[in-house]
Amino acid sequence: MMSEKLLEVKSLHVNYGAIEAIKGIDLYVNKGEVVTILGANGAGKTTTLRTISGLLKPSSGNIFFDGKEITQLPAHEIVSLGMSHSPEGRRVFGTLSVEENLMMGAYSLKTFDAPTLEWIYEILPRLKERKKQLAGTLSGGEQQMLAIGRAIMSKPTLLILDEPSLGLAPVLVKVIFKAIKEISKTGVTVLLVEQNAKAALKLAHRGYVLELGKITHSGSSEELLNSEMIQEAYLGKKKEA
Amino acid sequence: MMNKTSLIAIALLVFMGFFPLFVDSAWLAVGTTFLVFAVVALSQDIILGRAGVFHMGHAVFFGLGAYTTAILNVNFGLPILATWAPAVLIPMLVAFIMVAPIIHLRGDYLLVATIGFNIIFIQVLENDVFGLTGGPNGLFGIDVVRLFGYDFSSQTHMYYMAFILLGLTLLIMRNLDKSKFGRAMFYIHKDEIAAQSMGINVRYFKLYAFILGAGIAGAAGSMFSVQYSAVSPEAFNVTQSIMFFTIVLVGGSASLPGVLIGTFIMFVLPEMFREFETARYLVFGIAMILTMILRPRGIWPVRFGNIPDFLKKGVK
Amino acid sequence: MDIFLQQMVNGLTIGSLYALVALGYTMVYGVMRLINFAHGDLVAFSAFIGLSVYAQIFGESITSLVAVITVFVFTAAIVAFVGVLLERLAYRPLRTAPRLSAVVSALGAGLVIQNSVMLIWGPNMKIFPSNLFPSTIWEIGGIVITFTQVMILGVSSVLMVGLYFFIHQTKIGTAIRAVAIDQDAAKLMGINVNRIIMIIFIIGSALGAVAGLFIGTYYRGITFDMGWMYGLNAFVAAIMGGIGNIPGAMLGGLLLGLFNAMITGYISTQWAETFTFVLLIGILVLRPTGILGETVAEKV
Amino acid sequence: MKKMLPKIAASLAVCSILAGASVAADVIKIGVQAPITGSYASEGQSIDNGVKLIVEQYNAKGGILGKKIEVVTCDDQGAAQQAAICAKKLVNEGVKAVIGSYTSGATEAAQTTYHRAGVLQTSDGTSDSLIAHKYWTFFRNSFPNSAEAEYTAKYFVDGKQYKKIVILSDYSSYSTDLADATVKALKAKNANIIYEGKIKSGSQNFTATLTKIKSMDPDVIYFSGYYTDGGLLRAQQIQLGIKADFVGGDSNDNPDYMKLAGDSAKGTLLINVPTPDILPYDIAKTFLVDYKAKFNMAPASIWSLMNVDGLRAILHVMEQSKSDDTKVIAEGLHALKDFPGITGPVTFREDGERIGGGYMTYEVQADKSYKIVYQ
DSSP states (O other), rough: OOOOOEEEEEEEEEEEEEEEEEEEEEEEEETTTTEEEEEEETSSSHHHHHHTTTTTSSSSEEEEEETOTTTOOOHHHHHHTTTEEOOOTOOOTTTTHHHHHHHHHTTTTTSSSSHHHHHHHHHHHHHHTTTSBGGGGGOHHHHHHHHHHHHTOOOSSSEEEEOOTOOHHHHHHHHHHHHHHHHHHTTTTEEEEESSSHHHHHHHHHEEEETEEEEEEEOOOOOOOOOHHHHHHSSSOOOOO | OHHHHHHHHHHHHHHHHHHHHSHHHHHHOOOOOOOOHHHHHHHIIIIISSSSSOOOHHHHHHHHHHHHIHHHOTTTTOOOOHHHHHHHHHHHHHHHHGGGGOOOOOOHHHHHHHHHHHHHHHHHHHTTTTSOGGGGGGEEOOOOETTEEEEHHHHHHHHHHHHHHHHHHHHHHHHHHHHHHHHHHHHHHOOOOHHHHHHHHHHHHHHHHHHHHHHHHHHHHHHHHHHHHHGGGGGGGGGHHHHHHHHHHHTTTTTTHHHHHHIIIIHHHHHGGGGGGGHHHHHHHHHHHHHHOTTTOOOSSTTSSSSOHHHHTTTT | OHHHHHHHHHHHHHHHHHHHHHHHHHHHHHHHHHOTTTTHHHHHHHHHHHHHHHHHHTTOOOOHHHHHHHHHHHHHHHHHHHHHHHHIIGGGTTTEEEEEEEEHHHHHHHHHHHHHHHHHSSSSSOOOOOOOSSOEEEEEETTEEEHHHHHHHHHHHHHHHHHHHHHHHSSSHHHHHHHHHHHHHHHTTTTTTHHHHEEEEEEEHHHHHHHHHHHHHHHOOOOOOTHHHHHHHHHHHHHHHHHTEEEEHHHHHHHHHHHHHHHHIIIOOOTHHHHHHHHHHHHHHTTTTTTSSSSOOOOO | OOOHHHHHHHHHOOOOOTTTTTOOTTTTEEEEOOSSSTTTHHHHHHHHHHOOOOOOOOETTTTTBEEEEEEEEEEOTTHHHHHHHHHOOOOHTTTEEEEESHHHHHHHHHHHHHHTTTOOEEEEEOOOGGTTTOOTTEEOOOOHHHHHHHHHHHIIIIOOOSSSSEEESSHHHHHHHHHHHHHHHHHHTOEEEEEEEOTTTOOOOOOHHHHHHTTTTSSSEOOOOOOHHHHHHHHHHHHHTTTTTEEEOOOOOOOOOHHHHHGGTTTTTEEOOOOOOOOOOHHHHHHHHHHHHHSOOOOOSHHHHHHHHHHHHHHHHHHHHOOOOOHHHHHHHHHHHSSEEEEEEOOTTTTTTTTTOEEEEEOTTTTTTTEEEOO
């Protein structure tokens, strides 16, 4: 494993109006890693991701990507540096066709990348069947596939996924996680936020636990899987009496 | 409950009450018109600011009140006093008939529908329907208020009548804020979907706001027709509606001092700067843009952070 | 029968002008959720700009196809620039403000444009030269159609079809639709939303400029305050078609023009506007988001 | 109650522009109520200019009754509501007389207020309804619509012998009134009116209405509105191939009519009183030269000159009667007999109507010049 840091977040603070949502977090993701952030609803996971990808501006702190400070860059410029963020709730373009959605994924590239498209159709064959269909008419699982496919159309070095399995049937969750694994195998670094902690930790190399805007635990996936606290809070195991 | 805002409001009312002692009748006329327009703006605020309905046709109700008084007085010879009740009730009735079928429309669609009603209203007036409205000329020679052989015809009389009207309006709005309707409207404005899920019948309360606002605007219209002894269609066209709309938003919607300041800025200031004649509206437009950029919620916004105590009770 | 067909020609001519203006409203609305009340005044402004451009370059006497095209291109460019400026100064600072604040800003901007026109060109009606287009008139089976009308119908059809393809077939066009649906998601695709909004204002203002110039060449007399009427009709057309929906604006414009001509021709001149708004309110009661509906799904 | 100190204090407090306008007995104030802005701005500004020119000339000679004259202008935008506001304002300013307004609607909306305050008013508004109240304060300095209507009816029936007549008007007070008067006069002569319609001023597109008219195959289309619409109506009439005569009422007589109608202007028949440049009177010639020297343009139309005549008559009577009492002046005005005006002799009837007024019909030639075809 390379230890070069692709993404580094230093003492990040984010405010929503008068409320401080993120209270100084530090994290990093090495090149080629899969890193997951765990946490309860409202812990600040999505806020963190949105700040990293430039949709929100932090009140203080720094974000570095590939050795470059991106804290004040607008979201669309960060994309062209090689970071791609598949947002919470999929956010596919409902009245655009599947293919048009994928085309938008490649917006930051000079030319439309046909091999990437073929590869996406390979790992997510359902999308190929439905390529002319409007994205809004897809099922939830198909929309999630599209959201992931769209995010990798820009050939990112870092892929950020926010709750990719939310609300999906177990069969589809498997498909999605298999696809993420495929993607990571090609050398794409992945930062994953998941409520399905077990699946996420199985996939990831390392993990962070976020609670009320602060990182409370971090470590390798194994350490976290075995930690009592994690088992109790996120893996549904009762504390042995 | 005696906060800074109410103190300022009381100070303003006292000032307005003694205003006629200090000025000549030219200023008194400006003052009277300010009072009348303030009442209309406050009634627009009930609909736009408090109920949060995008309403850009308020001149219809103002005009209905004015024309009711004018028609009953000029065409049928009724004394002004006898026209007051119909001048309030007819706008309310029309508001119900007009708005009930479209109250469910979403913001911008409702906005264009209310503009549409305003244009239809003007066309009705201009086409002199049933020979009542006097066509494009409007109606002239409206009488003054007479009671027990007294003529209330001086500018000071007019001023105090308008002053009393404003006082009544403020009283109504104060009671409204404290009532069930006030609470419902507050929540509808803050978050309509949440309000709906709390079991508030959003349509009913929006319609209620419309009807109440229409009645108050009608009363102001009646006063307006007496003040100028003339009514004509262009006093109630869409441009006027846009003015009332703007008054509320520039001043600060759902904020009593805000709406009064808005009326002052949008009505009295242009009167003062008539000297600039042609450049006046240019400056005015720039001021509108700047106000919105610098103070997007109006000059004197309602602070939603502090929910007044009386609103907190009862719902939670 | 020829009277009916004549009314159709009349209606379609004015309808295509409404449609051109309506496109400006609908595109801005689609992306920014803003009723750009200044758009009508921008249309009036373009007619005056066109007149001055013409006088500057050609001194009001020489006419040729080259002259006409030059005037159109120059005017469209100037008006597009003003449109972009308008967005920068009056709307961009209000992106995150309450929606109605932007509406007030738009109303203010309309006042500014209208009164600037009055101060620059004066309060009196200005008159376009009558020889910009040849005064050829064709008579086909009792229907009269002028060269200018043919130009209006032809040019606006080409522009509308072109716009449709631009929006639906090109990368930028698809990006415009994407921004209209979800701005944040679009940003995450690497789309520069500010740039897309600029493009919207360029296209919308340029189409408005073409409409303004046609108003000048067809009706000849232009006044500083005429923008309100065209703006309102076009806005109504956009709402009828389903605001935010580009084919809807085209359909709405043509429909409104035809409807007005038929009402005026067969029912009543005096009540034409009333009929228009009764139709509009009727459409909204039955189909609350217009005939073709909004393409933009309501965000929850 | 009316002490100076609190008054000034209050005025300062509200940044009053009227602070200086306290009651000063050494001036005589004349009000101008005119559309300085809005659609009729050129006419309104022309009235204001004309009044200021005359006042300047008087003041140069030492004013009137030993006092300087001061002009107070209020912009009514040609709108009734603004007119009513102006009326209140001018009355409160203490003016003796008000010149204006240009449009009948704005004039009428202000009438009652002036009458109640005993302020004289003189206007070029031509609506017959202006003298309906018989206010002693009101004097019309132009000629009423009914006079023009009767002339028009005579021309249509006795002169041209039209069989199928179409009457169009817009929604303005003046145009509606003139159309109504013309219809009344035509009916009195048993003429056949086949269509009466209204167009919306400023809507530019009249093809729908004209196509409808085309199907009726009329002999003449008479339009009682303003040149801004008249020129377009004529152009679109020719464009649609409607072969009827086009007759325009007095407000179509404007250079812009010719520009708007373009080549279609040829053959238009215009009914009006004589235009400023053909006024035969010496006073008129001098005034036009002075006006041009001061403002570097010609007056917008004959109407501003009529208003100037109203002012001149009032000032003349003030000098004669050596009084600034409005009752006295009103009596003096009624007693005037052929006062030499710029627009011809001025004589007022008991109800304030100006007597006289010779109408003529001009035919527009290919080179846009006028040929008098009926008198």
